[in-house]
Amino acid sequence: MVFQLKNTFLEVYRYREVLSNILSQELKVKYKRTFLGYFWSLLNPLMQLSVLALVFSHIVNRGIKDYSLYLFSGLLAWNFFQSSTVLSATCLLENENFIKKIYLPKIIFPLSKLLVRAVDFAFSFLALAILAAVFGYQFSWVIVALPLATLILFAFSLGVSLLVSVMTVYFRDVQYLMGVFLQLLYFATPIMYPVNLLPAKYAYYLGLNPIYRIIILFQKLLHEGVLPSPTDWWVATVVSAGTLLVGLLFLGSKDEDLVFRM
C-alpha cells in the first residue's frame, strides 16, 4: 500500500510537465472564442454570488448577520467540490483516446480537472474581495488559516473525484446519479440556510455529512470570523485524508483494468 502510494507520487512528479501542459490547454480551451475570455472566471462567481445574495437575503434572512457573506463562504467551498467532482466523473472516459493509445498515469486526468477548478476557486476569492468592499464586510485575522482549510477541501474533492472517475468507467450511470446525489447533498448541507434552521432531530445526521465538516471551516473563518475548534480541524482533516486515501487505493486497484473497460 505504501509502495503503491509512493509510486503514484513519483509518477505524478515524473509526468509533471504533462500535467502542466494539460492544465494550460484546459484553461485555454475553456474560454476559447468567448469575448470576455478569462474575465469570465471572475465574472461568473461575482454574478452568481450577487444574484443569490439579492434573491435569498429576502427569503431566508432568518436573523443571520451578514447573510450574503454567510452564503458566499459556504458556496465558495461547495462550488469547488461540486464542479471538480462533476468534471472528474467523466474525465477518464473523455480521455479514452489518450488512455487507449499512450501510457499516462491515470491520476493525471482527475488531478488536472481539480487544478482547473482551483484556478476558478482563486478567482472566486477575488470576487468575494470585491463584494466585501462593496458591501463593507470586515474580515477577521483568522482568514490566515484559509490555506489550511483549502488544502483540506482539495484533498477531499480529489478523493471523491478519483472514486467517481473510476466508477463511471464501470457504471456509466454514475455520472447521472451524481447530479441527483449532489443536489440532495447541497440541500442537506447548511449553505443557503443557517444550521439552526434544521430541526434538532437531524443534527445527528448533519454530523455524518462529510462535506459539511469541511464547509463549516470556511463559514467560521470567513463569516463568523472565529477560528474553528481543534475538533473541527481534526475531524475535517481525518475525513479528507481518509477519502483521499480510499480514492488513491481504489484507483490503484483498478488502474490496470480501466483500459480494458473503455
Added chain:
Amino acid sequence: MDALIELNNVSVKFRKYHGHASGLKEAAMRMFRPPSWYKNRPPSKSDFWGLKHVNLNIKEGDRLGIIGRNGAGKSTLLKVISKIYRPTEGSVTVQGRIAPLIEIGAGFNPELTGRENAYLNGSILGISKKSIRSRLDSIVQFSELEEFIDMPVKYYSTGMHLRLAFTIATEVPPDILILDELYAGGDAVFISKANRRLENFVENSKILILVAHDLGYIKRFCNRVIVLDHGKIKAEGTPDQMVEQYLDFCKGNPNAFAPVTEASL
C-alpha cells in the same frame, strides 16, 4: 544503461462484453436473481486471448519487425511494450525512453494547435518544454507544417497528423522507437525523408520495433523478424527467411514455417 525489453511468458486476456450487461442495473439485478436464471442464457461476457505465452528479448541494436495477419496480436504486443496494457499473466521489463507511434493522433488534443500539441506530445514522450522550444523550428520544417502549425489539429489531414507525430517522436531520438504502420497517409516526399531519418536512428543502434504489412520495409529496416499468429509467436528468424515463409503461409501452406529452434531464439 542500455535500452532493453524483456517479455516473460506474457499473456493478455480481453473480455468481450455483449450488449449492455455491465451496467449498474444489471449489477443490481444480479443480486436478486437466482443463479439458475443465468443458466440458459448466453454468457454476457466471453474471454479472448490477445496474446498467449509470448517470450521475447529485445536488446540494443535490435531492429525487430513484427508481421502477421489482422488480429494476430501485433498491436496488442506493441501496447504491452508501451505499458498501455498490463499483461494478464507474465511480466514485462522495459528500460529506456520509449516513443510509441501506435495510432495516429495518440497523445494529441484535437482542439489544440500543432504548436501546442508539440509541447503536449513532447512532454508525454518525456521531452522537456525547453528542449521542444529549442527544436520547434526544426520540427515545423521537417514536418512541412509552416502554414498550419498554429491551426487546431482537428483540421489536419491524416498526412499532416502523421508528419507532426513522426517528427516529434523522432526529433529527440528515443531509446526505443515503436512504429505501427507508419506510412499510412504520408506522401512520397515525406516518406523518403522519414526513411532517411530512420536509417540515421538505426545507425545509432537503439531499439526499433516496426509493424508493417509492407514487407519491403521489414526487409529494409529490420535485422530480426517475428511472425505472430493468433496471439502466439509462430516463427522467428532473419527478415529474408521470415518474409519468404510468411508469404508461403499466407498462400495457405500450414507448414510454411520451419520449427522455431532454440538456436534462432
